[in-house]
Amino acid sequence: MTATGGPGGHVAVRHSVPGRIRFRVHPKASASWLGAVCQTFPGVRQVRVNPACAAIIVVYEPRHTTARRLLTAARAAVVAEAQTPLLRPVASTPACGCLRPSSPSQGNPHLLRFLALTGVMAFVFVRKVLGGVLLAETALSPLGLVALLAAAPVAREALRHAQDKRFSLEGFLAAGCVAAVASGQALTALEILWVQSGAESLKAWVSERSRASISAILDLTAKNTFILVGDVEVEVPVSAVKPHDIVVLHTGEKISVDGVVIAGTALVDDAPITGRAELATVTSGDRVFAGAYVRQGLIRVRVESVGDRTYLARIMRQVEDSLETKAPIESVADSLARTMVRLGGVATVLTLIATASPWRAFTVLLVMACPCATVLSAQTAVSAAIAAAAKRGVLIKGGRYLEEVGKADVVCFDKTGTLTSTQPRIERILNFSSLGEDELLCWAYSAEMHNHHPLAQAICHEAQARAIDPISHMVCDFTLGKGVRSVIGSDEIRLGSPGYLEEAGLDIQSARAAVLPLVERGLTVIFLAKNHEVLAALAFANEPRPEAAATVAALTRSGVTRLCLVTGDSEKTAVDLARRLGLAECHHSILPDHKGEIVKNLRAGGHRVIMVGDGINDALALAEADIGIAMGVGGADVAVEAADIALVRDDLSDILYVRDLSQRTLRVARQNFWIATSTNLGGALAGALGVMSPVAAGLLHIVHTLGVLANSSRLLLPPR
Structure with missing residues (x-):
């Protein structure tokens, strides 16, 4: 249901359960003000405001008000503000910690x-x-x-x-x-x-x-951009861009809108959105998304969505909603504490009836009134485990994530940046000439030495690793998305896609057939030609992390029943990697919202799911999973924040460490429960028999709490 507040704005209910309602406010600027107003409504206990996504979350007492009444009050406030804007109160402090x-x-x-x-x-x-x-x-x-x-x-x-x-x-x-x-x-x-x-x-x-x-x-896009006014590029704030405007994007700029390219060609890094490692060539008719980068070229884009209506902003809102609505896991400590409370009440009453001694009954009450050690049984074990993990470079955001990670039976992996490195490397050089590999690499290095394309950088790194010196070129022409032509001495060197060489009149049919097995494996292949002769084909791959295969095998041994690859990369690349690492399931060529759906469906099937990723495109899946694990060093900030656990060292084997730590923590917590429960019950019995005084009952809390702390401190020691 939506409440319209005059021409100036409106309020929409995005989610509502008894005791909690979430409003969406337009315009964004009204969110903080309306949040302050909501705090004055009868029955409201708490208000949180997130201006970044124009959201207001109101927690209220269902006995004193209803969601409909709050909506009516919010509508009336917006109407009044629209009619008398000067009456808007000034909120000196934000309405929430957001x-x-x-x-x-x-x-x-x-x-x-x-x-x-x-x-x-x-x-x-x-x-x-x-x-x-x-x-x-x-x-x-x-x-x-x-x-x-x-x-x-x-x-x-x-x-x-x-x-x-x-x-x-x-x-x-x-x-x-x-x-x-x-x-x-x-x-x-x-x-x-x-x-x-x-x-x-x-x-x-x-x-x-x-x-x-x-x-x-949530504020991920650039602050300013250029729009076309007549034939002149005018720099404006992104907030001033409207649908149907023409945005001009240059090399090095971040794309701030969703839209369709109407002119120009560019190499676009859309890895934050799709997870693809390779740069995408976009030209007239192609779509681009906010959050991507123009690495080379210039394009004009007709705006379709901007601000909080872009694809990226919608994904980020879903991330926040998923974090909001994640059901908390009822811990063993809470259940045991509630049981001790009930037993304490019964024990106090029975002691008073049986002994007719208020003093003894009071002693029992003091022993049972604060299940300190019971509550701390889990808290101290978890705190010690989180501290031990932090020393190893594993950041765990809360106890329930530590508890759940050891129980998961499904693990989903992103590909680029997670199972593989982000920088491609030369996998193979297929030689069609009599030249040696180093000489072939010298020609390629000399042509690409000034190019910043990831494949060009891979060539440069390989040549430098072999101590090959480049030859200075006289002419160097780059064609976006196709290749490079360079004149070195009296020789013309071309390096690029099959289509690029065919446009220059070279016959590459036999070379195409020779590289077909490499293409089938999902490798990226480019050709090297000197004058009118095809010399070689260079095949590139994003190498799996050294520890990836061992980690996958160890997860299977630890009780994980399903291992899935979930990536936006192409079918051939994804399937080849899944086969090499032993991943039974492979979901490829998918966008971020589909990743989230896959994880959600796995959870709906009764599985406990771990999602491991590193990019913005993984954020929703990380939030949807029971446990999200982010690669910390190379990962996007939003992935790290949406995840429950971050691997600062970017070492996949730390997943095995944290699962083992989870299981050890649960064992220590159960031992603590026995320490706490036995001393509480023993103390209550001693109080009922008149052996323990109220003063001794107070000291008991300190003694058994120290025992729990000592046992939990064992988790600070390295695993055996």
Whole structure:
């Protein structure tokens, strides 16, 4: 449903579930303002604004309002603003952390609470432990008042859950804190609240950091471009370009629009969009996409889409949406903590009934009120594992990604930049003459020494590796997408495609037949001719990474049942690589949205899917997968941000390392659960029997927490 707000703009509902609605705003400039207005609507709990894609996400209480009411209110605000624009309020701060990193007081209130409690705990430690000063812990003492104040947010959350007829961990925490303060154990209550606020602040920071990174990456195209006005090229901001304008694109410029070439010829690097390693030759009638680069040539493009309507922007919006709607995995720690909460409530009541001793019941409550070690069982294991991975150059963005990567049964790979290097190299020189390979390479090097085409660079690198010196040329003519003609001394050298040599009148029929097996393997082949004789054919390939084959084989042994190649490259190139590496499935010649569909379909079939990629064209598939793994050094920023794990060293074998680390982390976490649960249950039993006092119950939290930390620290050691 869409709400139109007069000629100045409109609001559209992009997604809605009970308690959460996502608006799309036009024009973009209204997003921040309308987000600030939405914060004033009744029942709204949180508002996040992403001006880069003109999105407003509103989290609300379904008991107090509905999506339709919020839409009506947003429509009324837009109408009022259109009629009286001077009334628009000035938003001094962004409505959410999507615009910039969160500050403690603005984007992450949990962090402010955690820092405040950390300061209080540090003060208590210095005064009580180091200074030997006794501190009052009664309800009316400074520590008691601070504890009650810090418990207020937890109590409010518990009250909301109670109104929805839900008994939650927050309710038990609040009850335990209030009981601890009331009995003169304010420090125990502060410890409970400090652990809880630390976990919440970490969760909020990771979430907002991810959103801020994605928002910053959405602005991928150039700021200015040239449009044709009459016969004159005029530089304008990209935001001023409209459909049907004629954009002029020169060598080295980034394409900022989607459109159709109406004049000119150019070599275009569209690897960010399609993943193809080779430059594409575009001419009149061909389509180009925002985000690609003009490497050589000049073209005029009739604009079809610009700004947030381009193909690249739509892909980026889908990436953000996928990150928004990814279902969280319920961790073992959360389930166990909830179980401990229920057992704690039952144990407290039964102790009071059986012993008629409020003191014993209170001791049981204190033991069970904060499942500190239970919560930390997973958190400390995950934190230690993430730290160990970071030292190795593997960046893991969260615990659930670490947990899931060891359970995946399907791995999908991109080709260029992931399984292969991005720079082509000479795979083979097919010699049709009596000259030696080095002499042939010398002629090719001499012709291409000033050319920056990737194939030309491959020739130069191979010649330099063989210590071959080039011969200076007198004439050098490049024909975009075809080849080069050079005059060296009295000889004419041509290097290029079969069509390029045939246009010069050379007979290459026999040479064509000779290179057919190389073409069938998916290699890129060009011909070298001197005067009117075809001397050789040079075949190029993007070599597989040295560790690719071993990694694929090891993944199969580790329990992965399906290995897929998912690439925008041509059929022959993709199939040949899949065969060489032992990948059973090969999806070729596909665009980024189709990559995402393939991953989505695999997940719909009940598989846990890892997607490994490095480019903008992989971002949607990385976001759709259960676990996205990005190659960090050569990868596009958006791929790294959309992924859940980044391999900074660009070493595919690190996939095996992180899967092993995942499995070891789960083993340590389960051991921690036993440590935490057994001490909690033992402490509750001791309290019920009158063996343990409330003070000892508070100390128990510290003792078994240290045990959990010690066990988790084993993950910092290198694997055996």
